Amino acid sequence: MATGRFVEVYLDLLSQPCRAVHILLACAKVPHRVRTVALRKGEHRTPEFTKLNPMQKVPVMVDNGFVLTESDAILKYLANRYDVPEHWYPRQPERRARVDEYTAWHHTNTRPHAAKVFFLEVLAPRMSGSPVDEDRLSRALSDLSTTLDLLQSMFLRRQPFLCGDDITVADLLAVCELMQPLGGGRDVLRDRPQLQRWRSRVQSAVGESFDAAHAVVYALRDRSKAKL
Structure with a gap:
């Protein structure tokens, strides 16, 4: 990966798929920046976010101008694109x-x-x-x-x-x-x-990274x- 390059991810950790993406990024040490999209505040419905993802859902990933939605696709893309340990998405x-x-x-x-x-x-x-x-x-x-x-x-x-x-x-x-x-x-x-x-x-x-991603769930539970 080029020096200084970051993957941008748009997440709300109350969202289960967002937490999965967050954990993989942390575990695999993929350089990234998190852009929080507060679903409870309706931030996924803003014109700016809708332009990024017309489905108005998180997560969204932007990698060097390449925009990808859907957690399953994002996880597998990251595993294929970056130096992620093979066990996450085996090649065999x-x-x-x-x-x-x-x-x-x-x-x-x-x-x-x-x-x-x-x-x-x-x-x-x-x-x-x-x-x-x-x-x-x-x-x-x-x-x-x-x-x-x-x-x-x-x-x-x-x-x-x-x-x-x-x-x-x-x-x-x-x-x-x-x-x-x-x-x-x-x-x-x-x-x-x-x-x-x-x-x-x-x-x-x-x-x-497990507890960090699930802090919002623990807070709701408490x-x-x-x-x-």
Whole structure:
């Protein structure tokens, strides 16, 4: 990489995919600058940001004029473009295919199901001023439980990480989603020791960047506990 060159990333760490990008950048030591886009303040709807990403979503990456959206694409681009340790997105075809297999599955399983629990338990009551819709939450938790069963039986099996013996971008995407309900005081892995051990391995593998990325989630959790 050329001296003095930085990747610019537009993030809000309340967003699960943004946290995954943030962690990879920190772990891989890719020189970067973070531009905070506060979703709660509507900064993703400003004319300036809409010009950058007409979909009005984060994360967004700008690398030497090349603009890229979608966390999955950004993570894989960074792994391909920069001197990132190969385990994040392996070059060997079968190992890479396992990562692609999970990330394809992720967007219709782990991501929507964990996010819906957080939405129903935290965001919807704040936006509407109404109590939690317990029926909808119960259904969302059931859907998430099915996803967690599959994470254990299909992806983890007897291996330490979702796609093999080493941490990959798949683990970052998954763990950031499954940490999100903690913002409402709910640890969705509480009764799942296999997944708890996986989360601990991910946290150990990425070090301080895990807690740095999830500070906003911990703050929400502490506020929710204070209300009880």
